[in-house]
Amino acid sequence: MAYMAMSLHAVNHRLTNIPVKQLPPLASSLAASLSNCGELLSTPQSQKSKSESDNAVQVHKLMTRLTSLLQDRTVEGRWTAVVLVKALVEAGQWEILRGSEPFVRGLMGILAKPDPVATKKMSIITLTRIFHLTYQYPTLVREITTPSLPGFITAALNLISIKPSSEPVRKLKQNAPLVDVVLNAFAELIARHPTTFRPFTGQIHSVLQAIIGSTEPTYPEPILEIAQQLFVSLHNCAPKNTSGEEWKNACRMTISSxxxxxxxxxRAVVEQWESVDPSLRQLSLPQNYSQEVGNGPDALGLGSWQGLPAGVNRLVVLLRMLSKFLKTATASSVVVPLGSILDLSARLNMVTYPSDGDIQANPQIGRAEREHLLTELPRIHVASLRLLVDLVKAFDDAILPVAQTILEQALWVFRAEKFSREVRAAVYDLVRVLLIHMGPCMTKQGVSSLTAVLRSCCHDLLPPSNNQTAAAEKPDPKSKSKSSQTTVNADSFLNPGLKPGRQLSSSPSFTDLKRAASELLVATLSHAPTELITPALRAEIDRTIIMTSDKNAMLASVLNPFTNMQGRGVSTSIMPFVARSYPAEMEVEALIRPRMPVLINGPGANGYSATDDDDEEAEEKTEAMLAPEPSTEASGFLKPSSTPSLHQDMMDVEMTPATSSPPLNKRSYAQEVEAQNPAHFVTTEGAQSKKVRVEPLETTKTPAQPSLGAASPATFTGTAAISVPSSSITATAAPQPVAPMTTSQPRAVAAAAQTTGDDDDDDDESDDEMPILNIDPDTDDEEEDE
Structure with a gap:
């Protein structure tokens, strides 16, 4: 804040002590200093401390000095004041705007003085800026803008036009250098203050008619564009709830014009167009074909024109103004005459340049006017295609019902006038905006119709080839010697590389055409069905974008790869070319190595390997799934029985967690042995064979067991996963000798032998009775004694 106070004090010191004649060269540096003091100027001055009181004094001193400079007798003083007032109100905001009424009066006075054009232009810009900044403060609008705006409109109109006392309209001055500044100021303010502009709409309309309908002299393109935009914005000044109807009437009058x-x-050709609107069929008026082509006043009140060039200029200006109707924001909802616009574009696009030289000409018109018309057709078609582009952008997805009709009109013009660069660029833009909406639903026939357009895009993007010129310069060996001598270029012998280098350096670069062609290729790859594009065309497109190193097109090709519908070949991608051409681009990095989800490139994190943990987890889950707990019911494993019930078997099996430690009993050991040494379960007739596949564990070694299919009940010593009734095994069966095991293994082996060796000769006992298990290690000896 101290720095700002010092800067403000320095500005006041210079404005006070430096002579006024020397202030204009310092105006830019003083304005920059005021812009840096924005925080100080916009802070409310409460004057509670000495520093704040000093700042308030400096601000008041600055505003007083600028007010006096606005009324200075010298041009230099007024110019400096205008520049500094604009910088002051932009930096100070509400604190300065609330006291800007003296500034407004001083700036309005400058418009009435014979000051230079630069001072008046800067005064108009400063006043427009003040009115714009006060719009967000209703109190300031009521106190400053509303009382001053009518005087500003009148003063600005007086600078560019003359109002006769007896006529309500104005006549535009021939040489008015402030036309563009005044029209820009009106276009910015008219939408925010329509009520204030309402009494001046007639005068503004007359000025705009003179600019839009001018034939000689013609105004520059920026002035025409701002005049067309202001003409469309005049509907805001209509009475309440009638702005939409006013817009519609103005649009229809433009179409009629x-x-x-x-x-x-x-008139030099016989049109094949017939309007669907009955009122337009009766619009044609009798013409005198013996006189030069021309027209009188039309529906918009524009002036007359004479000659074909003036008529084409008028037609192009009106088409651009119709586009402004679609692009300019409106105060309320409006009804767009879509059918009338498409009818108009169809009429203009149906008259094309004849490809074979044959055209249905009007016999009452001479050949010179007809040929002149054919040379002017590309200009008309470019304006018509630009109108359709704005129409598609305005309607967005609602344009789908008529999108195919618009595409056909574009293809008509392209096939006939693709020799024109402007026509090709306009067609590319129109097809691009159409593909965004209708591309995904296009058929194979629709995509095939774009083949010529896409090949033309590739040709426009590639640089001119030198092989054609070299072939043209190479003499034909079959021709005669005299003719070959006349066609040889002697300079090519002196410097063989001169011609190719000169060709490349002198080849023109059409920025707009290349931009349109590149964007069309991107839209085609992104929105059109890639499977419907022929392999030859897709190869040409990929080759073109590789040679031109177009990043957007290359990314679109990678994201939409070519798919072979016949199932032959391998899908190709230009990913290596993208990585080579743009290795440092973020889009390419994200495409090649995506980070979602996060990928760990190292062997492990935090000192351990995640892969080993995953393998162990998978093993534990496999053991838990394949090692069911034995059933508590005797199912008659080796006893002939009917086919077992799958539901009962699944209900009898209980899954145990792999991480829990099994208890030291017969059942747990039998479960482990069975899981480690899977046996092939054999059932009798009617039963299905079940085979369990598990991986053998490396930690526990068990003795080899004979297969159940080969072993008899007398020699069976294996342990089943479920209880086996003792009636199926002889009582004298003894366990097989086994290898030494760990401490807990003898008890478990003995328990397994007791389970298989219990005597149960009573046939009346139920098979479902649970056998009594004895975990005593001396069970086998007691059975032998009995």
Missing amino acids: IHATSSYVL
């Missing part, structure tokens, strides 16, 4: 002008411009 275009049709009237087209009737005279296109």
Whole structure:
């Protein structure tokens, strides 16, 4: 804040002590200093401390000095004041705007003085900026803008036009250097203050008619564009709830004016177009074909024109103004005459340049006017195609019902006039915006119709080839010697590399055409069905974008790879070319190595390997799934029985967690042995064989067991996963000798032998009775004694 106070004090010191004649060269540096003091100027001055009181004094001193400079007798003083006032109000915001009424009066006075054009232009810009900044403060609008705006409109109109006392309209001055500044100021303020502008709409309309309908002299393109935008914005000044109807009427009058002008411009050919609107069929008026083409006042009140060039200019200006109707924001919802616009574009696009030289000409018109019209057709078609582009952008997805009709009109013009660079660029833009909406639902026939357009895009993006010129310069060996001598270029012998280098350096670069072609290729790859594009065309597109190193097109090709519908070949991708051309781009990095989900490139994290843990977890889960707990019911494993019930078997099996330690009993050991040494379960007739596949564990070694299919009940010593009734095994069966095991193994082996060796000769006992298990290690000896 101290730095700002020092800067403000320095500005006041210079404005006070430096002579006024020397202030203009310092105006830019003083304005920059004021812009840096924005925090100080916009802070409310409470004057509670000495420093704040000093700052308030400096601000008041600055505003007083600028107010006096606005009324200075010298031009230098007024110019400096205008520049500093603009910088002051932009930096100070509300604190400065609330006291800007003296500034507004001083700036309005400058507009009425014979000051230079630069001072008046800067005054208009500063006043527009003040009115713009006060819009967010209703109190300031009521105190400053509303009282001052009518005087500003009148003063600005007086700078560019003359108002006769007897007429309500104005006549535009021939040489008015402030036209663009005044129209820009009106276009910015009219939408925010329509009520204030309402009394001046007639005068503004007359000025705009003179600019839009001018034939000689013609105004520059920026002035025409801002005049067309202001003409469309005049509907905001209509009475309450009538702005939409006013917009619609103005749009229809513009369409009628275009049709009237087209009737005279296109009179050299016989049109095949027939309007669907009955009122337009009766629009054609009798013409005198013996006189030069021309037209009188039309529906918009524009002036007359004479000659075909003036008529084409008028037609192009009106088409651009119709586009402004679609692009300019409106105060309320409006009804767009879509059918009338498409009818107009169809009429203009149906008259194309004849490809074979044959055209249905009007016999009452001479050949010179007809040929002149054919040379002007590309200009008309470019304006018509630009109108359709704005139409598609305005309607967005709602354009789908008529999208195919618009595409057909574009292809008509392209096939006939693709020799024109402007026409190709306009067609590329129109097809691109159409593909965004209708691309995913296109058929194979629709995609095939774009083949010529896409090949033309590839040709426009590639640099001119030198092989054609070299072939053209190479003499034909079959021709005669005299003719070959006349066609040889002697300079090519002196410097063989001169011609190719000169060709490459002198080849023109059409920025707009290349931009349109590149964007069309991106839209085609992104929105059109890639499987419907022929392999030859897709190869040409990929080759073109590789040679031009177009990043957006290359990314679109990678994200939408070519798919072979016939199932032959391998899908190709230009990913290596993208990585080679743009290795440091973030898009390419994210495409090649995505980080979602996060990928760990190292062997492990935090000192352990995640892969080993995953393998152990998988092993434990496999053991738990394949090692069911034995059933508590005797199912008659080796006893002939009917086919077992799958539901009962699944209900009898209980899954145990792999991480829990099994208890030291017969059942747990039998479960482990069975899981480690899977046996092939054999059932009698009617039963299905079940085979369990598990991986053998490396930690526990068990003795080899004979297969159940080969062993008899007398020699069976294995342990089943379920209880086996003792009636199926002889009482004298003895366990097989086994290898030494761990401490807990003898008790478990003995328990397993007791389970298989219990005597149960009573046939009346139920098979479902649970056998009595004895975990005593001396069970086998007691059985032998009995």
